[in-house]
Amino acid sequence: MRAAGVAELPDPRTYRGRLAYEPKWDGWRVISWVSGQRVVLQSRQLRDLTRYFPDLVGHLQAHVGAGAVIDGEMVSWDAVSGRSSFPALQRRVTAGRGLAAEVTARPAYLVAFDLLADVGGEELLRLPLAERRVRLLRLLTGAPPQLLVCPQTLDVDEARGWMRDWVVAGVEGIVVKDLTSRYTPGQAGWLKLKSRTTTEAIIAGVTGTVATPGSLLLGRLDARGRLRYVARTHPLGAAQRGEVAGMLQPALGAHPWPAPLPGAWTGQLANRRPLPYVPVHPSVVAEVEVDLAYEHGRWRHHSRFVRIRAELEPAELPLWSPNGLAA
Incomplete structure (x- = not known):
């Protein structure tokens, strides 16, 4: 599911659904497929990134049950600046024999924001976002810090505060979602406002x-x-x-x-x-x-x-x- 750009954050009072606001992370969008002892990390361009992120694969195997499919953003934080580091993700792909050293020096995190299938393979695409998020929170309860649930607020003023205050952490904007909406792959059903x-x-x-x-x-x-x-x-x-x-x-x-x-x-x-x-x-x-x-x-x-x-x-x-x- 994609997000269409907007010039300003929509006011929930002017929208027919219930709006939720989430920070837009500067990382790699990835779908995580958990199947038995196998995990596949697939990029938005359908590229298989699994072998470059063995640390995330291990955390997903250890904590998430078979059949679950998670939509989220892979990020890595720079230890000096405290900001998310896009180049750290790119270095994973080009590291070659140095991949193990990259994994140790710059761990990857999965910021999960949607659950497309629950444990056991139950498809959730037709459920409203609010219910999918409840299941996502339940799924990742007790998970290690490398598996995070994306913060979400219903307060547009708080979302504006995130845009102002979380820039130092690498947040590049806000994604707006209707809590009553289904998940429609390939469609621009969400909105996004980038900090510029x-x-x-x-x-x-x-x-x-x-x-x-x-x-x-x-x-x-x-x-x-x-x-x-x-x-x-x-x-x-x-x-x-x-x-x-x-x-x-x-x-x-x-x-x-x-x-x-x-x-x-x-x-x-x-x-x-x-x-x-x-x-x-x-x-x-x-x-x-x-x-x-x-x-x-x-x-x-x-x-x-x-x-x-x-x-x-x-x-x-x-x-x-x-x-x-x-x-």
Whole structure:
């Protein structure tokens, strides 16, 4: 079951059902299938992740009875910052022989938020969410701390407080669910509101052409004056393309970035292909809207172009930072 994006949290008084609010964790969505002595962890893209998370497999085998199917989010917390760490999950997949060391250094947790089948294989999809949650709480009573039930509130003001106060823990927004609703796989039956902010970055490249840019490739200067890649925008609308194109000039001579951009710079785990682009002279500053998923000096998700900041020079922006949110 998926969640459709919204611009603000719906007020329960204006909704026909009973609304519940849950924190949106920055991790990997996973369905956990428990069958006898076998556990399968399946990603949203139907990828089998089981062998990369033997710690979670062991906890599920030990505590959850055969036949149960749990929907939730796998997360791992950084011991220094206290935030959830998306790269820690990615390292599991690429660790190879170092997987055991990764498991010890950065344990994984399952934040469960729905129960699709109970012990014994009883399918629960047609039951209302409120009843499915009661069964989930009962199932995970006494479970180890690596198997958590996602917090939930019926108070919209408390949910707004989570968005404000739980950012430091890596919560990236709120998911809104109707407690009377069934579970409909593949359908956008929930709502989600992401925590976002605006910032500025230097336009250093475009997809498409300079005259008709498709999306913008953005950078920040580091303390040594090097231009570091930080983000890519969503595709530009027609009016945005017109605003941007008149400000850009093709790069003359050497450009600080390789062409195409390495897939590791811009791609997700499932998409590591190099990105062809047109380098432009890095002199124009753009204001963009970003979410909170900033890791290793880059925003993991695409940003949204807001406007050109013609009054700003690249050197006026905060310096590139490898850790934490860039200002």
